[in-house]
Amino acid sequence: MFVNFFYELRRAGVPVSLTEWMTLMEALSKGLAYSSLSGFYYLARTVLVKSETYFDSYDVAFQNYFKGIETPADVVEQALEWLKKQIPPLMISPEERKMFQEWDLDKLRRELEERLRTQDGEHHGGSKWIGTGGRSRFGHGGYNPAGVRIGGESVNRSAVKVAAERRYRGYRSDETLGVRQFEVALRKLRQLTTSIDGEKDELDLDGTIDATCRNAGRLELVWGRSRKNNIKVVLMMDSGGSMDSYVDLCSQLFTAVNRSTHFKDLKFYYFHNCVYENVYVNPACISRYAVKTYDFLRNVDPEYRLIIVGDASMAPSELTMVGGAIDWTIMNNEPGLVWLERLAKHFRHAVWLNPIPAQWWDARVYYGGYTITLIRKLFPMFELTVDGLEQAVKKLKARF
Amino acid sequence: MELQEFKGTSNYIVSEDLRNSVNVSIALGRPLLIKGEPGTGKTMLARSIAEGLGLRLIVWNIKSTTKAQDGLYIYDTVQRLYDSQFGDHDVSDISQYIKMGKLGEAFLSEEPVVLLIDEIDKADLEFPNDLLWELDMMSFYIPETGVTITAKHRPIVIITSNAEKELPDAFLRRCIFHYINFPEPEMMANIIKVHHPDLEDRLINEAMEAFYWIRSLSGLQKRPSTSELLDWVQALTVGGISVDRIRKEIPLLGVLIKKNQDFDVILKRLNAQNTSKTRVRGQTLWG
Numbered sequence: 025m026f027v028n029f030f031y032e033l034r035r036a037g038v039p040v041s042l043t044e045w046m047t048l049m050e051a052l053s054k055g056l057a058y059s060s061l062s063g064f065y066y067l068a069r070t071v072l073v074k075s076e077t078y079f080d081s082y083d084v085a086f087q088n089y090f091k092g093i094e095t096p097a098d099v100v101e102q103a104l105e106w107l108k109k110q111i112p113p114l115m116i117s118p119e120e121r122k123m124f125q126e127w128d129l130d131k132l133r134r135e136l137e138e139r140l141r142t143q144d145g146e147h148h149g150g151s152k153w154i155g156t157g158g159r160s161r162f163g164h165g166g167y168n169p170a171g172v173r174i175g176g177e178s179v180n181r182s183a184v185k186v187a188a189e190r191r192y193r194g195y196r197s198d199e200t201l202g203v204r205q206f207e208v209a210l211r212k213l214r215q216l217t218t219s220i221d222g223e224k225d226e227l228d229l230d231g232t233i234d235a236t237c238r239n240a241g242r243l244e245l246v247w248g249r250s251r252k253n254n255i256k257v258v259l260m261m262d263s264g265g266s267m268d269s270y271v272d273l274c275s276q277l278f279t280a281v282n283r284s285t286h287f288k289d290l291k292f293y294y295f296h297n298c299v300y301e302n303v304y305v306n307p308a309c310i311s312r313y314a315v316k317t318y319d320f321l322r323n324v325d326p327e328y329r330l331i332i333v334g335d336a337s338m339a340p341s342e343l344t345m346v347g348g349a350i351d352w353t354i355m356n357n358e359p360g361l362v363w364l365e366r367l368a369k370h371f372r373h374a375v376w377l378n379p380i381p382a383q384w385w386d387a388r389v390y391y392g393g394y395t396i397t398l399i400r401k402l403f404p405m406f407e408l409t410v411d412g413l414e415q416a417v418k419k420l421k422a423r424f
Numbered sequence: 425m426e427l428q429e430f431k432g433t434s435n436y437i438v439s440e441d442l443r444n445s446v447n448v449s450i451a452l453g454r455p456l457l458i459k460g461e462p463g464t465g466k467t468m469l470a471r472s473i474a475e476g477l478g479l480r481l482i483v484w485n486i487k488s489t490t491k492a493q494d495g496l497y498i499y500d501t502v503q504r505l506y507d508s509q510f511g512d513h514d515v516s517d518i519s520q521y522i523k524m525g526k527l528g529e530a531f532l533s534e535e536p537v538v539l540l541i542d543e544i545d546k547a548d549l550e551f552p553n554d555l556l557w558e559l560d561m562m563s564f565y566i567p568e569t570g571v572t573i574t575a576k577h578r579p580i581v582i583i584t585s586n587a588e589k590e591l592p593d594a595f596l597r598r599c600i601f602h603y604i605n606f607p608e609p610e611m612m613a614n615i616i617k618v619h620h621p622d623l624e625d626r627l628i629n630e631a632m633e634a635f636y637w638i639r640s641l642s643g644l645q646k647r648p649s650t651s652e653l654l655d656w657v658q659a660l661t662v663g664g665i666s667v668d669r670i671r672k673e674i675p676l677l678g679v680l681i682k683k684n685q686d687f688d689v690i691l692k693r694l695n696a697q698n699t700s701k702t703r704v705r706g707q708t709l710w711g
Contacts, residue, residue, distance in 0.1 A: 043598070044597055047452060047454065056447070063444070066440075066441045066445070070600050071448065071601075074601045075596075076603035203590055204549075245502070
């Protein structure tokens with residue numbers, strides 16, 4: 025029964041398993057759908073869908089299967105999806121900018137829809153198709169997804185209408201797949217303490233037996249120290265403009281690190297593009313939140329594991345020149361590279377996580393490749409993905 | 425024993441789809457996993473189910489240190505050792521040192537019960553995985569005594585989560601899932617009326633308008649939820665605040681808002697709103 029609905033769901037990206045499908049069949053045989061489509065809608069959702077982030081995909085699949093209508097809004101969403109995977113923005117000249125200004129909104133939208141119909145996939149760069157990094161009108165921000173919302177009035181609440189309303193659009197987050205995996209990867213970052221320090225809160229069985237025997241059989245409990253994770257972590261994040269495109273990914277990592285309760289200590293610092301005299305305790309890298317990098321190095325002992333998150337892409341001058349810092353307020357007397365080297369030397373274990381995919385780390389394919397190459401000489405660099413994080417954790421655990 | 429259907433109770437308003445989910449989970453004998461914003465009545469649901477069906481409620485509160493084992497049983501070895509010291513106790517019977525946890529208690533109960541596993545996401549990452557077998561088979565084995573504890577009646581298991589941690593897939597597959605939506609204004613009015621039946625409509629309307637206005641503000645750290653609205657309405661009536669002041673000043677804001685920064689945000693907006701009513705709010709951002 026409804027086998028195609030199962031495949032429809034999987035096509036829409038809802039992770040349905042056979043176990044759940046059999047549960048649904050069991051429920052149907054017990055008559056729990058109350059012989060109505062809306063009954064079936066809720067029943068199938070409650071049994072098959074296990075996260076509110078998939079409710080929207082479920083609605084789409086339900087709609088497709090039971091009505092066979094295609095939603096233009098979906099196509100728009102697809103386009104927005106393409107736009108998320110940005111390559112760094114292109115600089116545009118004033119003449120070009122003038123060209124853009126002559127467009128009015130309605131025309132823009134009409135043309136977007138037109139183009140959506142003809143475009144067949146992701147497209148980055150270039151000047152016509154929807155994508156990022158190019159000159160297309162449909163690449164930069166400004167297109168409002170809410171404007172093309174579809175879905176009927178909710179009057180009689182028939183199931184297909186509820187599905188068509190797609191009320192769970194807001195919960196959709198195809199990006200959330202990471203947090204748990206990140207957490208699991210981070211759990212491996214542990215190194216147990218020796219039994220020298222810590223609370224005595226674990227029963228030492230051998231010791232107890234020994235002591236009790238010495239005590240002529242009268243029970244004497246001996247407590248030992250439980251072994252705890254001894255790893256201390258300092259996380260430094262680039263919060264500069266070029267990182268904006270990766271803000272989702274970075275916040276996933278941030279959440280995962282923050283939730284990891286197994287570190288002995290955890291510190292967060294921020295910088296803008298490159299580390300200079302100051303690091304910051306707040307993502308807004310302004311002087312109010314500044315900490316002298318020298319003080320930072322004094323306070324954070326070399327045993328800390330340093331994880332730097334940044335795209336490592338900047339103008340070469342920011343890295344190699346005195347006074348090259350991107351912020352006007354900073355007049356760095358030493359080039360950024362010197363500071364980075366200082367960090368790399370101070371910490372015995374340090375890694376750099378880069379949200380830019382590894383295939384772009386080459387100066388020949390991407391303008392930031394040059395500085396990436398320079399920084400890779402100082403820090404082992406890994407992609408900011410679950411795999412990359414796992415490799416980084418391995419690197420951080422290695423003893424010398 | 426055939427369990428009857430859950431229809432909601434007089435002091436807990438349940439939406440149609442939530443009611444369906446509860447009944448599906450009861451009929452299939454699967455745990456019901458409830459997610460939703462804090463304060464949307466996840467925990468209250470279990471109480472309501474227990475009350476509505478006339479069953480005993482067993483609550484297992486999960487903390488960050490809770491282990492799956494704690495819910496099954498605890499073997500008090502230290503007590504047994506002490507008891508064995510002077511030979512005045514018979515310690516050969518290990519079962520007297522086995523203490524049932526909440527899950528064990530639910531399994532052993534003579535009549536069907538509702539078991540609430542509250543805030544499962546507080547526990548360690550692996551916690552839900554450790555309970556898979558027990559929740560699936562509704563039984564567990566005690567190696568110390570060689571006894572297998574099997575549920576006399578399959579308990580109705582309600583699990584709540586605040587989504588602080590993501591739950592493992594294997595666990596999710598075995599659950600029935602329901603997400604409690606934030607109530608629509610209409611539903612909210614009903615909820616308030618259930619809790620405070622004597623209030624005049626005007627007060628409810630004003631309070632709700634202020635409440636939804638606050639929730640619509642961007643940049644809040646923690647948006648107020650149903651339970652806070654209920655407290656606030658209570659505070660407004662007890663404090664004898666006149667209805668006209670509610671929307672304009674939002675008195676007793678501390679009941680609704682729990683974060684300092686949010687306080688500032690709301691007061692600032694409120695001032696801006698009161699001084700220039702004509703200003704157009706909500707500019708569209710293009711580009």
